[in-house]
Amino acid sequence: MCAFIVRVILVCLVTNSVKSHGHDLHNQVATEGPYESAAIVYKWKTMEYEWPNASMKEQYVQNGKYIPKNSAINGIKIYKGKVYATIPRLKSGVPSTLNVIVEDANNITSETHLLRPFPSWDMQKLGDCHALQLVQGMEIDIETGWMWVVDTGFVPHDSTMVRPLDACAAKLVIFDLERGLEVHRYVFPKTTVGSGLFYLNDIVLGYSSGSARYAFISDTLDYKLVIYDYLLNISYTIGHQNMGVDPDFASINISGQVLQVPTGINGIAMSPDFKYLYYSSVAGINLYRVSTSILMQHPVIREDFFDDVKSMGRKASQGDGMAYGVSDCLYYSALGKNAVYKWDIKMDQKDGKMDMSQDSQMQLASDPRMDWVDTLAFDGEGYLWFTTNNMIKFIGDHGVEEDDYNFFVWKIYINDYSYLDRKHYGPTLGSSSLIFSFKLRLLSVLLQVILAFHW
Numbered sequence: 171m172c173a174f175i176v177r178v179i180l181v182c183l184v185t186n187s188v189k190s191h192g193h194d195l196h197n198q199v200a201t202e203g204p205y206e207s208a209a210i211v212y213k214w215k216t217m218e219y220e221w222p223n224a225s226m227k228e229q230y231v232q233n234g235k236y237i238p239k240n241s242a243i244n245g246i247k248i249y250k251g252k253v254y255a256t257i258p259r260l261k262s263g264v265p266s267t268l269n270v271i272v273e274d275a276n277n278i279t280s281e282t283h284l285l286r287p288f289p290s291w292d293m294q295k296l297g298d299c300h301a302l303q304l305v306q307g308m309e310i311d312i313e314t315g316w317m318w319v320v321d322t323g324f325v326p327h328d329s330t331m332v333r334p335l336d337a338c339a340a341k342l343v344i345f346d347l348e349r350g351l352e353v354h355r356y357v358f359p360k361t362t363v364g365s366g367l368f369y370l371n372d373i374v375l376g377y378s379s380g381s382a383r384y385a386f387i388s389d390t391l392d393y394k395l396v397i398y399d400y401l402l403n404i405s406y407t408i409g410h411q412n413m414g415v416d417p418d419f420a421s422i423n424i425s426g427q428v429l430q431v432p433t434g435i436n437g438i439a440m441s442p443d444f445k446y447l448y449y450s451s452v453a454g455i456n457l458y459r460v461s462t463s464i465l466m467q468h469p470v471i472r473e474d475f476f477d478d479v480k481s482m483g484r485k486a487s488q489g490d491g492m493a494y495g496v497s498d499c500l501y502y503s504a505l506g507k508n509a510v511y512k513w514d515i516k517m518d519q520k521d522g523k524m525d526m527s528q529d530s531q532m533q534l535a536s537d538p539r540m541d542w543v544d545t546l547a548f549d550g551e552g553y554l555w556f557t558t559n560n561m562i563k564f565i566g567d568h569g570v571e572e573d574d575y576n577f578f579v580w581k582i583y584i585n586d587y588s589y590l591d592r593k594h595y596g597p598t599l600g601s602s603s604l605i606f607s608f609k610l611r612l613l614s615v616l617l618q619v620i621l622a623f624h625w
Contacts (some may be wrong), residue, residue, distance in 0.1 A: 208510070208535035208582040211555070212271060212283050213575045217241035217257060219265055220272060220284040222291065230265055235296070237263025239569045241285075242559045243577045247317070248549040249310045249347055253579070254288065254317070255557070258306045259296075260565070266294040267305040268319060271579075289350055299323070299338035307373040311382045312550065312590055315348040320387055322370045339363075340370055342385060342398055356398060362405045368392040369433075372491065372545075374440040374447070375590065376462055384466060386438060386447055393434040395449070397465055408470040410479060416454035422488050422505050425541060427562045437492035439500055441515075442589040448482070448500060452490060457482040457500075457513070482518070486511050486531060493546040493554070495586035496595040501534070501554055503543035509536035510543055510556055512584070535582050539575070548588040555581045 216238035221227040230236035240263040245256035253271040257264055269285035287294050295301040304322040311318070323338040340363040344354040358364065369391040376384035378401075387396040394409035413435040422429050433452040440447055440462075447465060450457050460479040464470060487506035494500050498516040510533075517530035534554070542561035549555055560576040563569065570576040587594040 206583050208537065208540075208580045210578055211253075211581050212579040214243075214281055214283075214577045215575055216281075216570075216572055217243060217577060218274075218281045218284050219269075220274075220286040234263055236265045237261070239572055240264055242561065242564045242570075243544075243557050243579070244559060245305070245307050245545045246555055246557050246579065247308055247310045247547050248555060249312065249315065249317070252347075253555075254308065254310070255285065255579075256305045256308060257285065258322075259304045261569075266291070267302050267321075268294070268308070289345060289352070297337070302343070303338050306369070306371050307387070307545075309373045309375050309385075309590075310347065311375055312588065313592055314382070315346060316353065316382070317345045317347055318373060318375065318382075318385055319343045319345065320370045320373050320385075322368070323364070340368070342387075354400070356403060356405070358396070358405055362407055363389065363392075363396060366392065370396065371436050372438045374438050376440060376447075376466070377444045378466075384462070386440070386462075386465065388435045388438050388449065390433045390436050390452070393451075395435065395438075395447075395465070397468075397470070399466075399468065402468070404468065406469050408465065408472070408475055410475065412454075412456065412458055412479070412481075413449070413451060414453075416451065416456070419455055419488055420453045422452075424505055424562055425508065425538065429562050431488070436490055437502060439492040439494035440589050441494060441498070442496045442591075442595045444589075448492065448494065450485065450489060450492065450502070452488055452505075455485045455488055457485055457502075482515070485513070486533070490543060491545040491556070493548065494589045495548065495584070496589060496591055497586045499586060501546050501584075501586075503546065503556070504533075505542060507533070507536060508538060508540040508543075510534045510540070510546065510554070510582070534584065535580070539578060540580070548586065548591070549581070550587065550591065552583055552585045552587070553581045554584045554586065555579065 240261040241257045243255050244258050247254045255269050255271055257267055259267055266287035268288050270288045271283050272286045274282055274284050293301045302321050305319055308317055308319045321341045323340040340358045342356045343352060346353045368389050371388045371390040373385055373387045375382040383400050385398040389396055393414040394407045396407050398405045415432055415434055422431055431453045435449050436452045438449045445462055446459050447462055448457060448459050458479055459482050464474050464478050485502060487504040489503040489505055492502045500513040500515055502511050504511045512532050512534050514530045540558045542559050544557045544559055546554060546556045558578045560570055
């Protein structure tokens with residue numbers, strides 16, 4: 171009877187501890203049930219901006235600084251309800267490369283939402299190396315409200331496609347979103363970025379001693395990984411043949427259109443414990459993983475990198491962006507499927523060994539309008555957001571058709587959160603996690619005392 175009572179007490183106390191701990195439990199974040207359909211949040215035929223006045227817009231149109239069909243949404247991040255978006259200057263006529271999406275309150279255009287340059291119009295001046303020139307990727311540290319912005323630096327050289335020019339050097343700029351101020355700037359030396367063909371694409375952050383210290387950036391055209399150490403204010407790189415083009419997957423068929431893609435490492439993702447970096451090439455379907463402990467060495471020892479990097483298996487299709495949740499699930503763009511997929515990484519990790527299976531991958535969303543899923547992001551409310559931009563038509567000779575909807579922002583509820591979301595990641599971090607661990611230890615001691623007393 172006493173043993174039964176002890177078990178009941180133990181179950182009740184543990185249940186109460188779990189309830190009080192809430193969503194901090196690492197294994198209870200993601201649900202395994204069916205997902206709802208993805209919803210369109212924003213859509214545009216052409217991207218429209220919030221202009222200070224009508225005369226400025228007219229001037230930009232007349233001198234070719236604004237060509238409506240030449241702006242394509244790429245990057246996206248959400249912070250405290252605000253949606254930030256990048257419009258890389260892949261063609262001329264892009265007035266602002268980093269923006270926040272706002273409502274068209276005055277109904278001055280046919281579009282319901284506009285792009286407001288962030289942090290200002292002055293920071294978008296083409297040819298001004300202090301300003302932002304071509305932003306593809308950014309990341310927001312939700313613990314501090316700091317946005318880490320990667321600026322490739324080169325500008326369009328003609329009206330068809332951007333080419334690297336010896337114009338402005340590539341740089342990393344950090345903005346404090348709470349104050350709307352720039353707090354840090356780093357200009358990459360030519361020894362790191364800028365010699366030959368290059369394109370800084372995606373970025374993830376790595377924590378050290380409780381704060382963001384490292385930025386990991388994919389260089390899609392130079393087939394390498396760029397690492398920036400905020401504490402030491404230095405940068406360095408590492409390359410590998412698996413960051414380049416896989417000849418077997420150098421062409422992508424999207425909705426019946428075939429595109430040759432000479433692009434390498436693009437989407438990158440970070441595990442929530444900051445121990446592993448994942449990456450994949452656009453022209454490839456293999457997913458790779460490397461220990462961040464190797465990448466945090468300066469310089470990176472190539473032999474250590476080569477020994478450590480592992481193939482995790484094959485994705486369902488070539489892809490662009492990736493995002494990693496606190497549930498140990500990877501979400502990725504599947505270009506050939508017009509879809510977004512989920513890869514449950516923890517299902518593949520059994521007894522410390524990799525046991526790769528397609529059963530750990532599932533399609534989250536698919537739609538014919540999901541033409542080139544580009545970037546994925548979490549909103550802190552359990553939703554996964556992503557952009558689609560009709561890239562094959564966009565980079566074609568004639569561009570997009572302005573009478574059709576070409577650019578979309580979607581979201582789908584997945585009950586998962588960003589790898590940077592410390593509030594939802596546990597039980598090894600945070601005071602509530604310590605309390606939970608303490609309760610378990612106390613319960614264990616209490617059980618032993620009661621049992622010893624009874625028997």
